[in-house]
Amino acid sequence: MSEDTINVTVIDREGKGHEIEAPTDMNFNLMEICKASDLPVEGICGGMALCASCHVYVLSEHELNDPSEDEEDMLDQAFFVEDNSRLSCQIKISKAIDGLKVKLAPVGE
Amino acid sequence: MINTDILIVGAGPVGLFTVFEAGLLKMRCHLVDSLPIPGGQLAEIYPKKPIYDIPGYPTVLAGELVNNLMEQIKPFKPGFTLGERAEKIEKIDEKLYELTTNKGTKIQAPVIAIAAGLGCFEPRKPPIEDIDKFEEKGIDYIVKDPEKFRNKKLLIAGGGDSALDWTIELADIASEITLIHRRTSFRGALDSVDKVLALAKDKKVHLITQAQAIGVHGNGVLREVKIKSKELGEFSKEVDNFIPLFGLSPKLGPIAEWGLNINRSSISVNTEDYSTNIPGIYAIGDINDYPGKLKLILCGFHEGTLMVQSAFKYIYPDAKLSFKYTTVAGVNGFEE
Numbered sequence: 265m266s267e268d269t270i271n272v273t274v275i276d277r278e279g280k281g282h283e284i285e286a287p288t289d290m291n292f293n294l295m296e297i298c299k300a301s302d303l304p305v306e307g308i309c310g311g312m313a314l315c316a317s318c319h320v321y322v323l324s325e326h327e328l329n330d331p332s333e334d335e336e337d338m339l340d341q342a343f344f345v346e347d348n349s350r351l352s353c354q355i356k357i358s359k360a361i362d363g364l365k366v367k368l369a370p371v372g373e
Numbered sequence: 374m375i376n377t378d379i380l381i382v383g384a385g386p387v388g389l390f391t392v393f394e395a396g397l398l399k400m401r402c403h404l405v406d407s408l409p410i411p412g413g414q415l416a417e418i419y420p421k422k423p424i425y426d427i428p429g430y431p432t433v434l435a436g437e438l439v440n441n442l443m444e445q446i447k448p449f450k451p452g453f454t455l456g457e458r459a460e461k462i463e464k465i466d467e468k469l470y471e472l473t474t475n476k477g478t479k480i481q482a483p484v485i486a487i488a489a490g491l492g493c494f495e496p497r498k499p500p501i502e503d504i505d506k507f508e509e510k511g512i513d514y515i516v517k518d519p520e521k522f523r524n525k526k527l528l529i530a531g532g533g534d535s536a537l538d539w540t541i542e543l544a545d546i547a548s549e550i551t552l553i554h555r556r557t558s559f560r561g562a563l564d565s566v567d568k569v570l571a572l573a574k575d576k577k578v579h580l581i582t583q584a585q586a587i588g589v590h591g592n593g594v595l596r597e598v599k600i601k602s603k604e605l606g607e608f609s610k611e612v613d614n615f616i617p618l619f620g621l622s623p624k625l626g627p628i629a630e631w632g633l634n635i636n637r638s639s640i641s642v643n644t645e646d647y648s649t650n651i652p653g654i655y656a657i658g659d660i661n662d663y664p665g666k667l668k669l670i671l672c673g674f675h676e677g678t679l680m681v682q683s684a685f686k687y688i689y690p691d692a693k694l695s696f697k698y699t700t701v702a703g704v705n706g707f708e709e
Contacts, residue, residue, distance in 0.1 A: 340555055341620040345555050345585065
């Protein structure tokens with residue numbers, strides 16, 4: 265692994281884990297990384313915390329930034345929201361989240 | 374019956390600007406959109422957000438861009454069928470299509486331009502097992518007629534404006550009303566939040582916060598909803614009706630059935646003119662796909678501009694098309 269990449273594990277809705285290498289120097293967020301890896305994450309609004317289509321559960325113990333009011337508002341429109349629910353578009357790819365493990369939340373129709 | 378030259382499915386920024394470019398070539402447009410207002414995602418998802426990559430605008434609010442586009446296309450007097458979903462396309466003659474909406478409105482045109490973005494906005498349905506079995510049989514995602522809920526035991530779920538507003542409106546109509554919400558705070562208008570809290574205090578609304586619906590049960594019709602609450606644990610609540618109000622999300626919808634080449638929810642087009650596999654039907658903006666595609670408003674404007682040139686040649690194969698700059702020729706709108 266090079267200096268500027270981290271690894272994150274994303275568990276898809278079938279329970280299969282995907283280890284993804286992500287660059288930290290390109291201002292990516294987790295939703296974009298999932299999409300780039302062809303995981304079934306919609307990210308309809310493009311990462312503005314305005315659509316709730318990139319809902320994930322954070323399974324590892326990483327300290328993440330608290331969700332903004334916008335993110336909380338959008339989580340209200342998501343389903344099966346748990347205490348560890350986050351919008352993946354609001355999780356910045358940085359050294360601090362190396363080894364992060366998340367699971368994709370179920371999607372509505 | 375509505376007749377036009379170019380029928381545009383989707384009244385987002387790209388559909389709107391296409392009216393302008395079509396108008397310069399003396400072609401009239403009619404737009405259909407499932408949302409009750411023009412603007413598409415810009416109006417529905419992010420009207421108050423700034424956009425920084427519209428050429429010539431260092432920054433513009435999405436809602437403002439929609440207003441400006443509406444102003445820009447005014448001389449070309451577009452027709453609008455709003456709040457109706459484009460449902461079915463039939464070829465009724467050589468170079469004539471008829472589109473029918475979900476409300477039965479019929480529009481005829483030789484050319485159809487699909488500028489439907491991510492599809493049409495529909496209510497978000499909770500991924501609860503068997504929920505589809507009770508749709509219209511106790512579960513509604515939209516309140517069409519409040520009277521339907523008179524003297525019923527009602528459960529509303531959601532924390533936004535529509536959940537709050539319907540709770541207030543239906544409090545006097547339903548025999549019993551419960552509102553469940555994931556958090557303790559609401560994101561709706563302050564005034565509505567205060568009203569709901571007051572109703573809860575007066576025991577007119579049963580408010581359960583930090584709770585979600587996780588199951589639905591019944592025998593043909595809905596009888597009870599299973600609720601998971603932080604405070605009360607899991608329990609079942611007997612109800613006649615359950616109204617989950619979780620906002621709207623876009624779905625490709627009926628467009629998928631129109632015989633177009635579709636690849637991962639996008640319509641494949643020829644980049645020469647953004648035509649689809651069906652003659653006379655084009656796809657522009659976020660809904661199309663081609664090598665190198667970028668889902669940007671400015672790219673959609675370009676696509677619409679090239680598309681109307683092709684549409685003109687398709688409709689009038691013998692007419693001569695002379696290209697004029699607006700700076701030279703001005704903008705000559707339609708009389709009526």
